Amino acid sequence: MAELARDARRRIELRGRRFPRPPATRVLTVANQKGGVGKTTTSVNLAAALAKGGLNVLVIDNDPQGNASTALGIEHRSGTPSVYEVLVDDAPLASAVRTCPDFANLWCVPATIDLSGAEIELVSMDSRETRLRTALDTYLSERDASGQDPIDYVFIDCPPSLGLLTVNAFVTAREVLIPIQCEYYALEGLSQLLNTVELMRAHLNAELRVSTILLTMYDARTNLAQQVAAEVREHFPDITLRTTVPRSVRISEAPGYGQTVISYDAGSSGALAYLEAARELAVRGVEPDQAPTSTTTTKDDGHE
Numbered sequence: 001m002a003e004l005a006r007d008a009r010r011r012i013e014l015r016g017r018r019f020p021r022p023p024a025t026r027v028l029t030v031a032n033q034k035g036g037v038g039k040t041t042t043s044v045n046l047a048a049a050l051a052k053g054g055l056n057v058l059v060i061d062n063d064p065q066g067n068a069s070t071a072l073g074i075e076h077r078s079g080t081p082s083v084y085e086v087l088v089d090d091a092p093l094a095s096a097v098r099t100c101p102d103f104a105n106l107w108c109v110p111a112t113i114d115l116s117g118a119e120i121e122l123v124s125m126d127s128r129e130t131r132l133r134t135a136l137d138t139y140l141s142e143r144d145a146s147g148q149d150p151i152d153y154v155f156i157d158c159p160p161s162l163g164l165l166t167v168n169a170f171v172t173a174r175e176v177l178i179p180i181q182c183e184y185y186a187l188e189g190l191s192q193l194l195n196t197v198e199l200m201r202a203h204l205n206a207e208l209r210v211s212t213i214l215l216t217m218y219d220a221r222t223n224l225a226q227q228v229a230a231e232v233r234e235h236f237p238d239i240t241l242r243t244t245v246p247r248s249v250r251i252s253e254a255p256g257y258g259q260t261v262i263s264y265d266a267g268s269s270g271a272l273a274y275l276e277a278a279r280e281l282a283v284r285g286v287e288p289d290q291a292p293t294s295t296t297t298t299k300d301d302g303h304e
């Protein structure tokens, strides 16, 4: 009953709601070195929710599995212009950007299986850690120069490993969003991830910070989920979103239809949770004390 009441309230609160536009493009990488914790699900559904809230959003699928591309309904057969051509062949990002079928203001740079070779191909290349950053900066400033609407949010979906693909994402982003699954061992590996972010700050991207934690696959009926959530909130009170994402069949079904849950079943509790989380992320992004490190849509090499 409590869940039904909450969903009804959210439906009313979120209906036709427009989210606040950030002062500058926010670039987030969704990271967690564990697989299956909801990185891709979180990337695509927050992106779609922000797009539904009226913002311009780009998802860069940086995982050779191409799951984000699938969920956004974007073609990603081998040979399709993708993040691989951008990283390895210096193709402009614009040449790989596709519009998602369900939202006119949601774009995706797909990943094809070709990307699995990039990890090795990049090793011997110049500026191997900054290639994605350069490509995105150029794309954003070209959009700006041509008078197109700015992109408000960029989400980079990462593979679970810490290779050059993930390093490129950490160099490109200003913010790290960590989805945490409310289950056993959820916190294991978290300190390793935080150390990695510190290393990135020290050596490759001084602007990077963990800005957001989202608790996912939350089952309010189990003590375990409540314990994990309480522990995360205790350690990270300021950056953990109040909204938790429940375990939901609709969320897991949506990618099978090439959709996010936001378009697949907008009234479901999973969609409402992602909409609510997106609103929270957007509101925090414009509050002065929470504002992300200033970023510009012009070309800048402010990172180290």
Ligand code: ADP
Pocket (backbone or CB within 6 Å): 034, 035, 036, 037, 038, 039, 040, 041, 042, 067, 216, 217, 218, 245, 246, 247, 248, 249, 251, 252, 253, 270
């Ligand atoms: P990752 O990208 O971290 O590997 P995914 O986002 O692909 O993780 O999620 C792993 C699996 O869990 C997928 O099958 C996905 O559909 C499912 N899943 C993710 N979030 C939820 C949720 N809130 N409720 C139900 N299933 C979920």
Ligand code: MG
Pocket (backbone or CB within 6 Å): 039, 040, 041, 063, 067, 158
């Ligand atoms: Mg994934």
